[in-house]
Structure formats: structure tokens, C-alpha cells
Amino acid sequence: MKRKDQEKLLQGNEAIVEGALRAGCRFFAGYPITPATEISEILSTRLPKVDGTFIQMEDEIASMGAVIGASLAGAKSMTATSGPGFSLMQENLGFACIAEVPCVVVNVMRGGPSTGLPTSPSQSDVMQARWGTHGDHPMIVLCPSTIRECYDLTIRAFNLSEKYRNPVILLVDEVIAHMREKITLDGSRPIDIFNRVKPTVPPEWYIPYEDTPTGIPAMADFGEGYRYHVTGLTHDIRGFPTSKPEEIDLFIRRLFRKISQNFADMQIGEFYQTEDAEITVIAYGCVARSAKRAVIDARERGIRAGLLKLNTLWPFMRTQVEKVLHTSDCVIVPEMNMGQVSREVKRVNKGAAKVFTINKVDGTIITPQEIMGKIREVC
Amino acid sequence: MAEVTKLIHEYLRHDKKFPHVWCPGCGIGIMLGALIRAIDRTGFSKDEIVMISGIGCTGRLPVYVDFNTLHTTHGRALTFATGVKLAKPSLKVIVIMGDGDAVAIGGNHFIHAARRNIDVTAIILNNSVYGMTGGQFSPTTPYGMKTTTTMYSNVEQAFKISELAITAGAAFVARGTVYHTRGLDSLFERAFMKKGFSVVEVISHCHTQYGRLNRMGTAVEMMEWQRDHAVTVEKAAQMNEEELRDKFKVGVLADRELPVFEDEYGKIRAMSKGTPAK
Numbered sequence: 028m029k030r031k032d033q034e035k036l037l038q039g040n041e042a043i044v045e046g047a048l049r050a051g052c053r054f055f056a057g058y059p060i061t062p063a064t065e066i067s068e069i070l071s072t073r074l075p076k077v078d079g080t081f082i083q084m085e086d087e088i089a090s091m092g093a094v095i096g097a098s099l100a101g102a103k104s105m106t107a108t109s110g111p112g113f114s115l116m117q118e119n120l121g122f123a124c125i126a127e128v129p130c131v132v133v134n135v136m137r138g139g140p141s142t143g144l145p146t147s148p149s150q151s152d153v154m155q156a157r158w159g160t161h162g163d164h165p166m167i168v169l170c171p172s173t174i175r176e177c178y179d180l181t182i183r184a185f186n187l188s189e190k191y192r193n194p195v196i197l198l199v200d201e202v203i204a205h206m207r208e209k210i211t212l213d214g215s216r217p218i219d220i221f222n223r224v225k226p227t228v229p230p231e232w233y234i235p236y237e238d239t240p241t242g243i244p245a246m247a248d249f250g251e252g253y254r255y256h257v258t259g260l261t262h263d264i265r266g267f268p269t270s271k272p273e274e275i276d277l278f279i280r281r282l283f284r285k286i287s288q289n290f291a292d293m294q295i296g297e298f299y300q301t302e303d304a305e306i307t308v309i310a311y312g313c314v315a316r317s318a319k320r321a322v323i324d325a326r327e328r329g330i331r332a333g334l335l336k337l338n339t340l341w342p343f344m345r346t347q348v349e350k351v352l353h354t355s356d357c358v359i360v361p362e363m364n365m366g367q368v369s370r371e372v373k374r375v376n377k378g379a380a381k382v383f384t385i386n387k388v389d390g391t392i393i394t395p396q397e398i399m400g401k402i403r404e405v406c
Numbered sequence: 407m408a409e410v411t412k413l414i415h416e417y418l419r420h421d422k423k424f425p426h427v428w429c430p431g432c433g434i435g436i437m438l439g440a441l442i443r444a445i446d447r448t449g450f451s452k453d454e455i456v457m458i459s460g461i462g463c464t465g466r467l468p469v470y471v472d473f474n475t476l477h478t479t480h481g482r483a484l485t486f487a488t489g490v491k492l493a494k495p496s497l498k499v500i501v502i503m504g505d506g507d508a509v510a511i512g513g514n515h516f517i518h519a520a521r522r523n524i525d526v527t528a529i530i531l532n533n534s535v536y537g538m539t540g541g542q543f544s545p546t547t548p549y550g551m552k553t554t555t556t557m558y559s560n561v562e563q564a565f566k567i568s569e570l571a572i573t574a575g576a577a578f579v580a581r582g583t584v585y586h587t588r589g590l591d592s593l594f595e596r597a598f599m600k601k602g603f604s605v606v607e608v609i610s611h612c613h614t615q616y617g618r619l620n621r622m623g624t625a626v627e628m629m630e631w632q633r634d635h636a637v638t639v640e641k642a643a644q645m646n647e648e649e650l651r652d653k654f655k656v657g658v659l660a661d662r663e664l665p666v667f668e669d670e671y672g673k674i675r676a677m678s679k680g681t682p683a684k
Contacts, residue, residue, distance in 0.1 A: 054493050075678035080492045080671065085518040089485040092478065092515075096458075096489025099476065100497065104489070122479050249474040249490060250497050252453050256419075256469055258477035267422055267469060 033212040039177045039204040040065035040107075043133055043197065044073065045212060046181030047105055051220060052131070053079035054102040056093035058086055058112055062146040062201045063135040066107035087112035091119035095128045099257060101248035103185055107133035110152055111142060113159070120194055121160030122259045124282070127192035127236070127244070129223055131184045134196060135204040138390050147390030148201035150312055151364035156196045157341045163279055165286035167195045167293055168341040172315040174208035180295075180338060186221040187293055191285055192243055198340060200363065202313035202392055226253060235266045238277060242285030286342060295338040296347050300326065304333025306402055307355040307380075309348060309372060311337040313392055314361050320395035325402050332402055343371050352379040357405045361385035361393045381405070410443070417442045417452070419472050427466050431625030433584035433610030434464055437531055440587055441500075442471070444594035450498045457500050458487045460512060463537045463612075464504035481512030484519040487526045495525070495668050498598065505532040505546040509565050513545070520574035520603050524667045527597045527604045530567055533612040541615025552619040567607045572660045577602030579660040583609040585632040586656060596658065602666045609636070609654065 037045070044066055047055075055074060057067045071081040080097070084090040087108055094104040108116060113134045123130050136152045138144025152159075156168045167187050171177045177199065184195040226233045226245040235255040237244045247253030260268040261275050269275060286293070300322060301307055310318035315336040325332035335351050337344055352358060352372070358380045360369035369384040376382055385401055387393050428434050445455065455473040459465040461480035468475035474497075478486045483501045491499045508516050508530045519526065535553055536542040543553040545565045553560065571579045578600040582590040590608065597604035611617060611628035622628050639657035642650060 054489065056489065072678065075671070075675040078675060082488065082492060084485065084488070085514050088482060089488070089515055089518070092482040092485025093489035093492070095478075096476070096486035096491075097493035098489070099486075100456075100490045100493035102493035104493075118479055119482060119485075248494075249456050249476075250453060250494050254452055254472055254474050256422075256475045256477065258469070259479055260477065265421065 035210055035212060036207050037174055037210050038065065038207050039171070039174055039199060040135070041069060042174045042177035042210060043107070043181045043199070044069045046178040047131070047185070048073060048077065049213065049218065050182040050185035051103045051222070052105050052185065053077065054094065054097035054104040055080070055106065056082045056084050056090040056097070056104070057106045057108065058084055058090050060109045060112045062137060062204050063107040063109050063133060066133060087115035088118060091116040091132070094130050095119060095123050095126070098128045098130050099249050103129070103189070105131040105133065107135065109135050109137050109146070110139045113152060113155065117159040121162060121164065123194040124160065124164040124166070125259055125261070126257050127246070127282075128194070129188040129192055130194050131181070131188055132194060132196045133199060135199045135201055137201055138388070144390045146201055148313065148363060148392060149388070149390065150200055150314065150362050151367070151388070152198060153340055153364065153367040156198050163283075165193060165283050166341050167191070167193055167286065168198050168339070169195065169295070170198045170311045170338055170340050171203055172312050172336060172338070173203075174206065174210050176338060177203065178210060178212070182218060182220070183295070186219065189223045190221050190243070191289065192223065192246060193286065200312040230254070234264050236262060236264045236278070238264060238281050242281045242288065290342055293339055293342065294344045294347070296344055297336040297338070298347070299334040299336065301333035301335060301351055301354065303331055304351070304355050305331045306357045306359065306406055307333045307335055307351040308359045308361065308398060308402075309335045309337065309351065309368070310361055311340060311368065314363060317393050317395045318361060318398050321398035321402060324395065324399055330402060330406055337368070340368065345375050348372055349375055349379075352376050355380050357381045357383060359383045359385065359398065359401050359405065361387075361398050361401070363387050363393060413446055414439055414442050417445070417471055419470055422470060426470055428463060429614045431613055432463070433533065433608075434467060434531060436584040436587055437529070437590065437608050437610065438467055438470070440590040440594055441529070443591045444598060447591075447595050448598045450598070454496070455498045455500060456490050457502060458483045458490070459502040460504070460507040462504040462507050464502055464531045465507060467502050481507050481510070482515065483507065484512065484515040484526070484528065488519065488524055491524060491526055492668065492671070499526045500598070501526055501528045503528065503530050505530060505534065505567065506536045506544040509567055509570065510545045517570065517574040520571050520576040520605070522667045523575055523577055523602045523664050525601055525603070527606070529594070529606050529608065531608045531610050532567055533610040533616065535612045535616040537612045537615055541612070541619060551616075553616065554619070568605065568659050571605040575603070575664065576605045576660065577662055577664045577666070578604035578658070580605070580658045581607040581609065581654065581656050583632040583636050583656060584611070585629040586636065589656065593658070600661070602664055
């Protein structure tokens with residue numbers, strides 16, 4: 028079927044829905060929470076039209092469980108929440124990691140901790156997205172700063188989760204989720220959709236958690252004749268619980284290897300006027316928009332400023348960040364938290380540049396003027 | 407007997423390293439036998455069945471059987487089951503839980519699965535205690551009993567699982583015991599064939615923890631207790647309150663036609679596509 032170009036004025040949350048449906052999402056389980064609710068509301072009317080399923084569960088723990096169950100049965104699945112709900116999802120998010128079940132979790136960040144700031148913007152869940160569930164595990168976290176990116180990165184999130192059999196978190200701030208911009212929905216633009224690789228061997232030869240060179244075993248859906256065991260216990264290559272040190276070590280290292288071998292495939296960002304920049308701003312989400320404005324203003328005043336926008340927060344874009352640390356004298360990391368990405372920037376810095384931060388935690392956005400002020404202060 | 411053993415062997419995973427984790431004399435093995443016989447009688451193929459469990463001694467059951475099996479997080483088995491069933495309704499979804507799993511940590515999911523009346527069978531083995539962690543009291547430990555966290559006495563009242571399921575809206579609710587093994591076979595079979603949320607509560611024993619602390623004797627003696635305290639629904643109807651005081655009912659406690667979630671959602675799909683004619 029040929030798709031037509033459609034120009035639309037969309038909110039971030041609406042663009043996420045369009046992206047999810049385009050990527051093939053056919054199952055959504057969620058629990059109402061502001062500022063993510065629009066995603067649930069729209070999908071409750073859109074999913075049944077495409078023979079998909081929307082279900083409102085009793086809480087976010089249940090939502091995450093249902094999402095994993097649906098994915099194991101073959102449906103591309105998603106949930107959407109905000110900080111308090113994201114905390115409840117951590118338990119089963121860990122299950123998705125250990126059992127390697129593809130799924131997408133949208134977290135529209137609001138101020139925390141606890142009930143926090145319903146619903147002013149924040150970027151304070153960066154570390155929780157990475158380390159929120161217990162135990163060693165890799166995580167893929169994407170962060171949009173435009174409505175176009177809400178759409179594109181949602182598709183990307185589904186593709187990466189299907190490809191690497193890992194949950195992918197779309198970390199959105201409330202500003203982006205509720206802001207509106209014009210967007211042209213694909214149509215003529217080709218979009219790659221990735222579906223999980225299924226086993227081609229006969230069922231009796233199928234090794235569900237096989238340690239292949241890619242580190243990504245083929246995944247059979249329930250009911251396709253490949254009867255296997257899925258567990259949250261540390262397991263051997265057949266999926267059965269193990270307590271043998273050599274099997275445990277191999278398994279945990281494979282989980283990391285499947286991601287670390289493919290950083291380039293999942294790390295997306297944008298260098299803006301960084302080639303000759305003496306001062307580079309590293310920003311993400313809504314703050315990247317203010318940062319871009321500040322960089323343009325600084326250039327107009329003759330200050331050689333640049334921007335590295337991060338669209339992938341985890342795995343941390345070390346190579347790209349190191350590049351600007353080496354070419355710039357100063358790096359400024361503005362973020363709406365007490366210093367979560369800046370902590371990573373400082374970790375990889377090793378004295379190459381001076382690193383400054385702007386930390387705003389009052390529930391309001393960091394303005395271009397505030398970033399400009401810092402640029403003038405450090406230059 | 408040899409024939410029955412052969413049947414059970416057909417459904418076990420022989421590449422899974424036995425022996426199993428359960429104590430000698432445990433009721434979970436008896437329940438597993440009944441499950442296999444009932445599944446065999448219903449005619450569902452191994453590929454059609456998804457067996458889902460949570461955490462605890464009972465939660466270990468699915469790893470031993472040759473179905474699509476899913477061993478989830480503590481208390482959450484029904485939430486995973488909801489996702490599996492809705493994504494692929496042709497599958498027969500059976501959830502195996504213990505009492506702590508189903509009505510303590512998973513209590514919220516249990517009542518909501520019943521309220522939705524989703525087409526899933528929930529089997530709950532109720533042995534009144536947390537066995538795997540060493541014998542702590544559970545929501546079904548009776549008042550006044552000893553456990554490793556109520557060494558003086560349990561001061562909490564116990565949940566009645568089956569009655570809870572009926573009130574919450576399950577289409578089919580039955581209670582059996584591991585003593586009445588053949589009765590269990592038929593209760594399971596009826597539950598599997600029922601469209602909607604079906605619950606079978608299986609009264610069992612934990613002689614290793616609960617029985618030892620409360621001086622209830624061996625596994626056999628605890629099963630004799632089940633025999634002496636279980637009263638069929640039919641017989642209970644002719645008994646007065648005083649006679650029923652220390653007894654529990656076994657048999658089918660509720661079997662009713664209620665709207666099933668998947669059917670109702672089918673209507674939503676039709677409404678979303680069509681123009682509502684008025």
C-alpha cells in the first residue's frame with residue numbers, strides 16, 4: 028500500500044503514537060499518569076482499528092508484565108509512563124533485560140523524587156533509566172528534542188529493541204511531550220522496520236539463549252512450536268536456571284557484549300558548529316533547543332561556540348563526547364537535574380577540557396539566555 | 407499405574423536436570439500429576455499451552471513440563487498471562503501460583519484478573535506458608551498458628567482465596583486438595599474448558615516448615631487432616647454453621663456465564679472500525 032505524505036501539527040506524545048504504530052506496535056498496556064496520558068488515550072482508539080490491543084492495567088507493575096507477555100507471544104509492545112510509574116516498572120524491566128524480551132518504555136519525565144512535580148518538566152530520570160532495575164544489565168535509552176525526533180526515535184526504539192532483544196527506553200521531557208511542531212509523516216520517505224530474528228532450525232535443535240557471535244539469539248514466539256522456558260532466574264543457553272559460575276559469567280557477559288559490539292548502531296547525535304568551537308555545549312531533550320539558540324546567538328557575537336546534541340543517552344556516547352572534549356577549551360553541560368549527564372562527561376574528560384554545568388531543578392526550562400550567560404562567563 | 411507414569415513422563419522435560427526442588431512428601435508433585443492428566447484429557451496440544459508462574463516453591467513447576475513456559479517475577483504471573491493471552495488468544499494460558507504469590511504480593515493482580523474475566527486459568531496451591539524462604543506466615547496462614555515470623559502466634563486473619571475470587575468476578579471457582587487427587591483431575595479439567603477467568607484453589611501442606619512448627623506431623627498425617635476437614639459442596643449444603651466451623655468446602659464453588667474480556671474487546675475492535683448504526 029502506498030503511503031501519502033501527511034503534514035500535521037503534532038504534540039510530542041502524539042508523534043510518539045504515530046511512530047509506534049508505524050513501527051508495528053500492536054500492544055499497549057498502561058496506567059494513567061500525567062504527562063504521558065495522551066499516549067494511552069490515543070492508542071486506546073487507534074490500536075483496535077489495526078487489530079491491536081490496548082489495555083489499562085491496575086498499575087504500572089502490571090502494565091510492564093503485560094507488555095512482556097505480549098511481546099513473548101509475538102506482538103511489538105509498548106507502555107508509557109512518568110517518574111512514579113517508571114519506578115514501579117523497574118522490577119519487570121529487569122525481567123525484560125534478563126529474559127531478553129523486546130519492548131519499548133516511554134518515560135515522560137517530570138520532577139521528582141516521589142510524586143514530585145506533577146507536572147513540570149525535568150530531566151532527572153537519566154540515571155534511573157540506566158540503572159533503575161537491580162543487577163548488572165545493559166540499557167538503551169533514546170531522547171528526542173523535536174517532534175520529528177519523537178516520531179523517528181520511537182520507530183528507532185522499536186527497531187533496536189527487536190534487533191538487540193533488549194528493552195529500549197524513550198526518555199522524553201514534559202516540554203517535548205506537550206509541545207507542538209509541524210511534522211511530515213513519512214509517506215514517500217522510506218522507513219526501515221526491523222522485526223526480531225526468528226529461529227529457522229527445527230524445534231528440537233533450537234537453543235533459545237545460544238551464545239552466538241553476535242550475542243543475540245534467535246527468538247521464537249510462544250505457540251510457534253518452539254517450546255522453551257523463559258525465566259527471570261539466571262539461566263543457561265537452554266533457558267534453564269543455573270548456578271554454575273562458568274555459565275553465569277558467560278550469560279551476563281553476553282548480555283553486555285550484544286550491546287557493546289554495536290554502539291555505533293544505537294548512538295545518535297548531532298554536531299552543530301563544533302569543528303572550530305572553543306566552547307561546546309552538550310545537551311539533550313528540550314535543553315538542546317535552548318542550547319542551539321544560545322550557540323547561534325554566541326556566534327553572532329563572535330564567540331566560537333558549538334553544540335553536541337545527544338539523542339542517545341545510554342549507552343553513553345563516549346566517542347562523540349571525547350571528540351568535543353579534545354577540540355574545545357570549555358564544555359558546558361546544561362541539564363534539568365543536579366548533574367547526571369555531566370557526571371558522565373566529567374568521567375571521560377581526563378583533563379582535556381574545562382567542564383562547566385548548569386543545573387536547574389525548579390521545574391522550569393533552561394533558557395537560551397541562561398546558557399548564553401554561562402558561555403560569556405567561561406569564555 | 408504404569409500407564410499413568412508413562413503419561414506423566416511424556417509431558418516432562420527430560421533435558422531439564424532432575425531431581426526437582428521440592429521436599430519429599432510435598433503436595434506440589436501431586437498437583438503436577440493432576441495437572442498433566444487433566445491437560446491430556448482436554449486434548450490441548452503442548453504447543454498451544456503456555457504455563458506461567460511466579461516465585462516460590464510452586465513457581466518452580468513450569469520448568470519441569472514440556473510446554474511454552476514462563477517463570478515470571480514474584481506475584482506478577484497474571485500480568486504476564488494477560489499480555490500473552492491478549493496478544494495470541496488461540497493459546498491456552500494456565501497460571502500456577504502459591505498463596506503468597508497469588509494473594510499477598512500478587513493480590514491486586516489477582517482480583518483485577520478476576521474482575522476483567524480474562525480467559526486464563528489460575529491454579530493456586532495454598533499451603534498456608536512461605537515455604538521456599540523458610541516458613542514465614544502468608545495471607546492464608548490461619549489465626550493463632552506458628553510460623554518463623556509469628557513464633558508467638560499469628561494475629562492476622564486469613565484470606566479465603568476461593569471466596570475472594572468469587573467476589574472479584576471469576577467465572578469459575580473450585581477448591582480441591584492434594585489428598586483428593588482424582589477430584590483435582592476433574593476440577594482442573596473443568597477449569598481448563600471454562601471460557602473466562604477460572605480459579606482452582608488447591609489445599610496442600612508444607613510439612614517441612616508449617617507442619618513442623620505447628621506439630622501437625624508427617625506429610626501423610628497432614629494429608630489425613632485434609633481428608634478429615636474437607637467437605638464437599640453438596641454435603642456442606644446439609645450441614646449447619648456449627649458443624650462447618652473447622653471445615654472447608656471442596657468442589658465447584660462457582661460456575662457462571664459472565665462477559666469475557668477478549669470477547670468484549672472484539673466488540674471494541676468492531677466499533678473502532680465501523681460506523682455505529684443508530
